Amino acid sequence: VRTRARFHLAFLIVALAVAGGLSYLASSSPDGLDSVTLAGCELGEDGGPVGGECIAQNAREHGLAGSPLADYAVGGAEGSVGLAGVLGVVVTLVVAGGLFWLLRSRPRP
Amino acid sequence: VQAVLFADGGLTALGTNIVNMAFVGVFVGYAVAVALRRFAVRSRAGLLGVAFTAALLNTVVAALSFVLQYAIGGAGGASLGTVFVLMLGLHVLIGTGEGVITAATVGAVASARPDLVHLLRGTAPAPTVRGAA
Numbered sequence: 275v276r277t278r279a280r281f282h283l284a285f286l287i288v289a290l291a292v293a294g295g296l297s298y299l300a301s302s303s304p305d306g307l308d309s310v311t312l313a314g315c316e317l318g319e320d321g322g323p324v325g326g327e328c329i330a331q332n333a334r335e336h337g338l339a340g341s342p343l344a345d346y347a348v349g350g351a352e353g354s355v356g357l358a359g360v361l362g363v364v365v366t367l368v369v370a371g372g373l374f375w376l377l378r379s380r381p382r383p
Numbered sequence: 384v385q386a387v388l389f390a391d392g393g394l395t396a397l398g399t400n401i402v403n404m405a406f407v408g409v410f411v412g413y414a415v416a417v418a419l420r421r422f423a424v425r426s427r428a429g430l431l432g433v434a435f436t437a438a439l440l441n442t443v444v445a446a447l448s449f450v451l452q453y454a455i456g457g458a459g460g461a462s463l464g465t466v467f468v469l470m471l472g473l474h475v476l477i478g479t480g481e482g483v484i485t486a487a488t489v490g491a492v493a494s495a496r497p498d499l500v501h502l503l504r505g506t507a508p509a510p511t512v513r514g515a516a
Contacts, residue, residue: 299467306473307449313469314461329466332458346388358389366384 286367293359297346300355399452407448412441416502423502429485430493438485442478446470499512 278375304312304321311330313324323330336343348354386392392400415437416423423433450467457466493500 306446306470306477310461310466310469310473313465327460329453329458329460331460333393337394338387338390339392341388343388346389346391362384362388365388369384 289363290360293363294356297355297359396422403445403448408441408445411444415440420502424506431490434489435482435486438476439482440487442481487505
């Protein structure tokens with residue numbers, strides 16, 4: 275049991291370090307699908323489509339764009355991607371951990 | 384978490400995203416890995432090669448699944464041929480990266496806990512338990 279607890283602790287530290295630290299090194303370029311949806315359009319300063327013909331011109335604002343952690347920032351604050359990442363790790367661990375906990379194998383009653 | 388908490392990735396697109404990546408992609412990767420199992424159990428290089436191939440095809444087929452959906456009900460703005468060529472080309476590159484990461488991960492797990500690698504089930508002796516659990 276101690277080995278497992280140590281493994282979980284190390285796993286948690288690595289996940290928090292990646293989300294809280296390495297996230298500052300993330301590329302801000304569009305990903306694969308994003309760049310395909312922008313093909314054919316001229317891009318404005320924010321990287322959004324301003325002219326031409328492309329798939330992204332059909333895109334609308336995200337329904338939750340005003341939520342507290344939208345766009346990987348805490349309340350829209352500049353440079354808060356690390357904190358947002360740490361919160362994301364915690365939420366993911368709670369949600370995924372909780373679901374797997376519900377699915378764990380138990381002796382049949 | 385990405386779509387709801389971070390507002391990245393559309394809510395209305397969540398269904399197609401899940402179908403393409405979690406269903407189509409995962410089952411293609413699984414089918415490829417099972418089909419190539421005899422190479423995976425033969426040597427370490429074989430295992431890494433199979434992991435790489437499965438992850439590459441997983442990524443590419445998931446991207447082509449999107450192209451199929453775009454052909455059926457896409458919002459338009461770009462021709463089907465353009466979307467096909469761009470999606471295929473980009474996701475061969477992305478899939479290569481995913482393949483390298485997957486091979487490294489599977490290789491690491493196979494070294495530390497071969498009993499956890501599904502493809503190797505029944506090929507290696509059960510690990511000896513060190514210390515009291």
